[in-house]
Amino acid sequence: MMLNVSVALLCAFLLLVAVYVVVARSVLAAIISMGVFSMLVTAVFVVLRAPDVAVTEAVIGAGLITAFFVIALDKTSEQ
Amino acid sequence: MEAILATTAFALTAIGLYGLLTCRHMIRLVLCFNILEAAVLLAIVLLAYRPEALAPLVRDGEHAYVFPLPHALAVTAIVIGASLTALMLAFIVRIYKSRGTVYIDELKEWRR
Amino acid sequence: MSSAQFSNAVAATVRSPLLDSGGLLVAATIAAFSLLAFAFVAAGVRRRFWWWVAASVHVAAGVLLPFTRDLLSFFVLWEMVTLGAVGVLAFEPDARRLLRLYLPLQLLAAALLMSAFGAHYGVSGSLLLPVQGLEAGAGVALAALSIKAAVIPVHLWMTRTYTAVRPETAVVLSAVATKIGVFGMYRLISGGPTLEIAGGAVAVVGVIYALRQKQLRHFLAFHIVSQVGYMIAGVGSTVAFAGAGGLFHLANNVVYKGLLFMVVVMLISRFGHSNIYRMNGAGRSMPVLAVVAVVASASISGLPPFNGYVSKTVIEQFLSSPVAVALLRIAGVGTAISFTKFLWYCFFKRAEPRGAGREDTCDEIVGDNAHSVPARSRPAGGGVAVDGRPAAHASARRRIAIAVILSLACVVMGLAAVAIFPALPADAAVTLESFRFGLVPPAIGVLLFALAYSRLRPALERLPSATLYTRPLSTGATRLLRALQEQHSGDVRRYLGWILMGLIVIWAVVIL
C-alpha cells in the first residue's frame, strides 16, 4: 500500500515535470527539467527492480544527453 | 502499481506527442522525443516486473528473478535513443550555422 | 498463373494465331489499306525514318491484334497500337499539344482494360480470350473500348488530334485505333439490346455534330464517331449476323473513310484551306477526284451497290431492338444530308464571294489550325501542291491512282460482299426490301438538304458543344493537384500529424 502511494506520487511528479518540459518558456529550463525527468525515470526503474536499466538511464539519459542538450543550446544561441 | 505505471507511460506518450505537434523550437522537439522514449522504456521494463521477483542480480540460494530480457532491450533502446538525440542535435547546430534559425516552421527550402 | 505466359506475348500470337473469318477480314483490310495509305503518304511530304517506324508499329500491332488468343497478348498489342500512334504524333509539329490530349485518354483506356482483364481473370481463372464475353469487368472493359473507339463523350482525343496533325497523317491513323476499339468489343463483350441502342444513339449524335462542322477534317472526324455507332450497334448485338454486319462495316469503314481522308488531303493541298464552304467547285478542275468523292460518299451513305450499303442493311435487318434500327435510319438520313452538303459545296457549287456568310467564325473545336495547313503540308521537294505546277503532277497522279484503287475496292466489296466475308447472310443485301431501305434514307437526305439545309444550319450551330465538360474537369483537377502539393511542402510537424492521424484512423477501423 505504501509502495503504491509512493509510486503514484512519483508518477504524478514525473507527469508534472514532463508537462513542464513541453510548456516551459525558456528552452534552458526545459532542458534542466528534462534532466530532473530522467532522474525520476531512474527512480521508477529502481522501484521496478531494474537496476541495470536504471544505471544506464542515469548515466546516459540524465548525464550525457543533458550535456548534449546544453552544448547544442549554447551553439544555437550565440550572438 | 502496474496500472499506475502503465497509465503514466501512456500519459507521457500523450504529452510527448502533444509537444511534438505544437513545439516550434527544434531543441524542444528533441526533448519531446526523449519523453516519448522514456515512456516506451517504462512500458518495456514494466513488462518484466513481477511483484514477488527480485532484481536479476544473481545471489546465493534459489530466488525468483525478474526476467532480464526486457531489461536488455531497454538498455539497448536507451543507447540507440541517445545516439539519435545526438544526431538530431548535430543537425540542429548545422542548420543554425547555415540557416540561422532554430524554428522548425521556418525550414521550407523544399516548398517546390 | 504460369510464368511462361510472360515470354514474349506477341511472339505467342505469331506462333499460334487465332484464325477466324472476322479477324482475318479486319486484319486483311487494315493491312491492305495501310499499305495504300503509306504509298499515299510517301507520294507527298517526306517523313523522317522514325515516323515510318512508329507508323509501322502502329499498323503492325493493329494487324496482329485480331489474331491473339489470350488477353495478355491482346493487351500488349493494344498498348503497341497506342505507342505507335504516340510515336507518330511525336513527329508532328504540334507534338506536345497533341499528346497532352491523346495520352491521358489512351492511358486511361489501357488502365481500365488492364483492370477489366484482372477482374475477368479473378472470376474465370483463365487469360484465354473469352468465348462468351468477359465474365467480370465487362463494364470497365466497355468503358476502355469506348474510349479507344472514340464514342461521343470521350471522342476528344480523336476529333482533336486527327484534325490537328498534318493531313496525310490522319489518313494513316484513321485506319487502326478506333477500329481496334470496336474489334475489342466484338471479341470481349457479349452485347445486348442496350448496346445496340447505345450504338444507334452514338450514330445519331455523331452525325448531328458532323453536320455542324465547317472544316473538312472536323467533319470527317465526327463522321468517324457516327460510323463507330453503326459498328457498335452491330458488334454489340447478340445476333450473329448483326455482329458479322458490324465487322464488315468496320472493314468497309477503313476503306471508304480512308478514301474520304485522302480526298480531303488532296482538296486541302489544292486550295490551301479546309473550309467546306470555300472550296470553289473543285469538281471542274479535279473531275477524277470528284468521281472518287462521289463513290466514297455513296459508300458511307449506304447507297447500293457500294460496300457501306451491304453492311448497313445487314446490321439494320438483324438488330433485335427496333429502337436501335430507327436510330440508325435517322443517322442514315443525317449522313446523307451531310455528304450531299460535302459534295455540293466542295465539288459542284460555285463559291460565294469571300467574306459573305459567317464562315470565318470558328465552331466548336477551338484553335483550329486549318489556316496553317499549307505551310506544313508543303512537300519536301519544294514547289509542289498548292498551285499545281508540273512538279506536282507526278505525286498528285500517284495519289489519285491510289484513291481510284480504293474506290474500286468500295465497289468490289459491295458487289462481292459474301464472297469476301462468308459470315454475312447470303441474300440479305439483294432483296427488294433491302434495296428500298438502302435507297430511301439517302433519298430523304438529299431532299432534306435541298429543301431545308439553309434553315437547319443556324439551328445546328446553336447546339451546345460536345466538350462542355472539359473545362470544369480540368480546373477541378488542377485545384486538387495544387492542394495535394500544398500538403507536401514545408512544416515537418504536419507530416507527424498525418502519421498520428493515420494511426488513429487505422486503429479505429481495425480494432473497433
Add this chain to the structure above:
Amino acid sequence: MTVFAGHLPVFLIALPLLAVPLLYLIDRLGANSRNVALLFYALMALAAGVPWLPGFPAEVVAEIGGWPADIGIELRLDALARLFLPVVGVIGLLGTVAADPGEATGPFYPLSFLLLAGSNGLILTNDLFNAYVFLEITSISSYALVGFRRDTRGFESGFKYIVVGSLASVLLLWGIAGLYAVSGTLAFSRFAAALPAVPGRAAVAAAVLVVVGLLTKLGIAPFHAWKADALAGAPRSVAATLAGATVSAYFVVLVRVLTTVPGGIGFGLRPATGGFFMRLSAYVSEFVAAGIPGMLILLSGASIIVGHLTALRQTRLSRLLAYSSVAHFGYIIAGVAVGTVPALAGAFLHAVHHAFMKAGLFLFIPLAADSAERDRITSLTCGRTAPALVGSAMIFLTMGMVGIPPAAGFASKWILVLETARAGAPFAAILIALGGAIALVYYLRLSLAAVGRTRSSSPRRSPADVRVFAAFLVCAGYVFVAFWATDLLAGIAISVAETTLGGGG
C-alpha cells in the same frame, strides 16, 4: 561448404561493421579510403550472392553465442533473404561507386558500411527486437548520409528525415513491446505458435503499431510525406541507395512481420449475392472485418493515388521520383496484403525491379544535371556523356517504371493487377493499372524534356562521371535483361513466396 555456410550470415553483418572503424582509421591517417571502400563493398556484394551457389543449403540458421531464439539472437538466411541480399548489396555498391568524391569525404564510407551492415542485419534477423536494433543502425546511418551535401537543404532534409524516422521508431518500439507482452516471444518464427490464430485486440493493436512504424520507414501514404524532402536533399548516390537498397531491407522486415503474425496477410473477399446495396454493404463490412490486410489494401490505394497525383506537379526530378516510389510501394503492399503465392511473388518481383529502376533514375540526375542543386526537370539534359546512350537508357528505365512491355516492371505489375482483382479488391487493381497511366504522363514529360535538348556549353567529363555512367547503365541493363528473363525471375519469386508462406504459417 556447410561449415562456411553456417557462418555466412554472421560474416554478412560483422564484416561491414568491421570495415567501419577500419575505413575511418584509413581516412584519419590521410590515405584515400575510396578505393579500399569500393573493393571491400564489391566483396560484400559478391558475398551476398554466395547463397545462390549450387550446393548452398536452402536455409541457414546461425544462433549467436549458442542461445536459442527466445533469448538469444538468431540469424536466418532463408529464401527471402537470399532474394534480397544481392539487391541490397548490388544497389549499395552502385550507389557507393557513383558517390561524388566532393561529397564522399570523412565518415561517408564508414557510414555506408554501417548502412550495409544494418540492411543485411534487417534481412537476416529472425528476432523482432534485433530487427529494431538493425533498423536503427540503418536509419541512423541513412539520416547522417542524407545530410552529407553539407548545405542548408541537405541539413534540412536530414533533420526532417530524422524527426519522422524517430517517431516511426517510437511507434515501432511500442508495437514491439506490445507484441512481446501478448505473445511472450520476439522471434518471428514463434509468433504463429505463441498467438492465437485470430489474435485478440491487444495483439492486433500492437501489430498495427509495428506495421505503421515500418510503413512510415517505407513511405506509404499517409506516412510518406518525409520521403520527397529526404530524397531531394540527399546526395544523389545516397538517394539511389536509400530508394533502392535500404527500402528493400525495410520491406523484408515488413514481410516477415506480416507473414508471421497471424492475420497479417491474406485478403480475399467472397463475392456476395443480392441487390447492389446489399452487395455493397456486405463488401464494406467484410472489408472492415478483414483487419490488417484490409487496412493494407486501403493504404496501398491511398499511396497509389497520392503518390502519382503529387508526382504530376513536381518540378524537381528527385521529388518526382520520391513520390513515384510512394505509389510503387503502394502496388507492392497491395500484393503483400493479398498474400497468395502469386500475389506475394508479384510483390517481390516488383520490389526488386523497382529497386533497380529507382536507383537507376536517381543516378540519372548527376548525369543530366550540371550541378548538384539543379535537378529541375526543365534543366536536365542527356548531353554530357554519350547522350544517345544515356537518353535511351533513361527512357528504358522510365518505361520500366511505367510498366510498358519491353522493360521489366510490366510482368510484375500485370501479376499484381490480376491478383488484387482476383482477391476481391478490384479498385486496387484499377488503381494499379491507372497509376501506370498517370506515371506515363509525368515520365513522358521527363523524357521529352531531357531528350529534347542538347547542351550547348562545353561538356565536363571527369572520372566520377564515368563511374556514375557505369552504375546507371548497370541499372538500365538490369531493366532490359530482367524483361527477357521474366520467366526465370518469376519462377524464383514464386518459389520464394512459397517458402515464405510455408515457413511462416
